[in-house]
Amino acid sequence: MKAFLVVLALFLPIINAQVPHWGPCPEPATQPAFNLKKFMGRWFEIAKLPAQFERGRCIETNFTLKLDGTAHVVSSEILKGELRTIDGTCVVEDKKNPAKLGISFSYVLPYTPYWILSTDYENSALVYSCTDVLRLFHVDFAWILGRTRSLPAATVDHGKEVFTNNNIDVSRMILSRQQGCDKDL
Ligand SMILES: *[C@@H]1O[C@H](CO)[C@@H](O)[C@H](O)[C@H]1NC(C)=O
Numbered sequence: 001m002k003a004f005l006v007v008l009a010l011f012l013p014i015i016n017a018q019v020p021h022w023g024p025c026p027e028p029a030t031q032p033a034f035n036l037k038k039f040m041g042r043w044f045e046i047a048k049l050p051a052q053f054e055r056g057r058c059i060e061t062n063f064t065l066k067l068d069g070t071a072h073v074v075s076s077e078i079l080k081g082e083l084r085t086i087d088g089t090c091v092v093e094d095k096k097n098p099a100k101l102g103i104s105f106s107y108v109l110p111y112t113p114y115w116i117l118s119t120d121y122e123n124s125a126l127v128y129s130c131t132d133v134l135r136l137f138h139v140d141f142a143w144i145l146g147r148t149r150s151l152p153a154a155t156v157d158h159g160k161e162v163f164t165n166n167n168i169d170v171s172r173m174i175l176s177r178q179q180g181c182d183k184d185l
Pocket of ligand 1: 063
């Protein structure tokens with residue numbers, strides 16, 4: 001019981017931000033033969049399942065491969081007129097399935113799953129992150145990323161369809177605000 005409460009306390013901030021779903025995480029198909037190197041560079045957030053820790057606009061992430069095979073991650077957003085950045089590390093967590101990445105934004109935090117369900121490397125990517133809580137319920141995040149600040153509606157719709165076909169509920173997915181980002185802040 002004590003352990004249960006500790007786990008609950010650890011996850012409470014996430015649970016607050018997201019609606020937990022009953023049961024363990026779904027097991028979606030991921031990008032076959034994922035190539036981390038081709039995934040590097042700049043990705044813009046086009047749509048997402050709302051997450052409390054991402055309230056800004058113009059959200060983008062820049063991945064840079066390091067010599068040790070991990071990637072340096074810089075995420076940025078504009079919040080209240082200020083550019084905010086956060087640094088992290090991205091690793092391949094499952095050598096047998098290189099599309100199963102993990103990202104950590106702090107040395108003290110564990111890696112959070114960052115699974116590439118699908119990408120063509122040049123236009124768009126579908127990313128999924130799910131955390132089981134005692135296999136009783138799970139909390140998840142999903143993103144549609146683009147190499148440009150906007151993607152055709154058909155691409156976004158198709159992305160949602162892929163999530164849905166993998167038993168991921170994206171009915172609450174919202175478009176990210178990417179307007180007015182390249183002007184002066
Ligand atoms: C992404 O990171 C690389 C390496 O730090 C840097 O050279 C590049 O300018 C960055 N790109 C953007 C758009 O910030």
